[in-house]
Amino acid sequence: MTQAPTPTADTVRRLVRSLLGESAEPDVRPVTEGTEPATWWVGARCVLRLAPDREAAVRQRRELRLRELVRPYVSVAVPTSVAHGEWAPGLTYTLDAKVPGESGEDHDVSALGEADLAALLTGVREVPVGQAETLGVPRAAPRSLETLREAAERAARRLAEADEFDAARPERLTRAATVQLAAQPGAAVLVHHGLAGEHLVVGADGRVRGVLGWTDAVLGDPAEDIAGLALSVGSPAAVRAATLAGYGARPCLRGLWLARCDTLVQLVAALSGRSAASASGPLPVPLPVSLLRTRLRRAWEPILLERVTELREDGMDDSAAGGRDGGTGGGAPA
Template sequence: MTEERLPTAAEVALLAQDAVPGVGVADVRPIGEGGDHASWWVGTEHVARCALDRGGSERLRREVALRGLVGDRIGVPVPRSVASGEWARGRAFTLDARLDGVSAELCSVPAAGEAGLARMLVLLAEVPVADAEALGVPPEAPRNMPGLLRRAAAAAESVAARGEFDAAWLPRLHVPAAEAATAPGTLVHNDIKGEHLLVAGDGRISGVLDWTDAVTGDAAEDVAGIAISVGAVAAVRVAEAAGFGPGACARALQLARCDTLALLSDRLRGLDDSPLPLLRAQLRRAWEPTSLDAPHGA
């Protein structure tokens, strides 16, 4: 078996049959998302995720354990594994109960959703770091902001030359309130984006998906993810409601803006295959002018 082999629908159906009696191959449909794992709809109520290599297997097993730790503690639903194991030698899988809701990429996040995200940030900070790290969640040092800013400025020039970025926005990269210091490390989802946030019909956050990249580290990374997902203005509201000060909010904006420029630049140069419409939307959201931006950058 090679590292690249994907599971077949028949293999996924066989894995699910003990937990979902009566499921067959016809009930299994690929989702087409995931970096180091393949994701499948199983019927109408379950999702199967199969790791494609040993590193992905380690992260997937760790995610299942981490979701067990945070599931009742962070104020928003996370997927629950109803079966797990290996779909092939050394390749992990989990069969999760499907959560209700619509991807935040497809709908807006209203006030109720913002309140849920703020509560999640508060409660994530209360999860003991030692408990998360005991499950294998790695510590991660805060990213070096001067280096990020230099690379982002270079990316802005190349992206603007292709008509994909308004150079007049560039002053927003240097948010006046940003501080070099960061808060003590907390548990961080570390990959918040629209497709990982589910929104219920009443506006609540009905699910936060894919915890495979979780770390203990800089909580501003999650605020940056919220800016990329729902916009900089909403992200600042969420962060302030969660008790973040101006410096931490500003650092999060810088992270989001640096990342969206770098990702779009890489895509335009053929170094990434992410969908261009998604990257453009994420950049627009992260670069919204906020109350923290200098007047000339608004």
């Protein structure tokens, strides 16, 4: 197999000059420092993303088509490609216009921002599954919450020994609850599958201005996107947004517990120097322990009725409580 070339600042400058003209002197710098950065700032208005291997190139080509499909259904900005092609044989690039705003990891989302997230969830759900499948968007089976619960219990015990977490907190997620919160048949929709803070573009006013990172989108369990939001904006805000989007208690609570279990497993893995999976699949790069601790805190923020009651199975799908101080009720039902 031919070794893929390593992208460098000179590689990026040559590529940008070929797109913008030989007289261009672009200021290029990696978005994230690393040995082989694949995403670069180009001046103040563009972002260049280089596929590092052929599998990533396939996903990037699919993403370009998917963004055009999604755009009419969502009210927030989806990146627009200024130019795209190959930067090396078989390896693609896209030069995207920068979406104005800052990373969701750095700004809190306001009440209006929660409404933006609700509109996003609604719009993504309305994208025709058949059209997305025609573009090559893969289907992903719902994850087993019981398997994740068992891993999270082990992780919670290890974190408790390290004084990082209260091991008793996951006790509300019982084996019976995982059955009750199983994904419902026929519920597959388009799922962004990466609604982490770095993919949310938030304005200084707390409004959500755009959503990046559509490469890993799948047709699958909508609770995964609710889980991603719990890691990004906290469980109460995520559940409120999902409720505004029309999701009932079952997918809201399933997303909540996917996120909570994920944060435990991920933090233990990071503290022990191993890789782990996220609410939306394997983590592409190791995340700082400090960020994983922040995500754990966000995911484990209590939601209003969780403190005082438990939801029962009867009517669970129709239960949709709101409120700025807590969102849909309950932890997992016993």
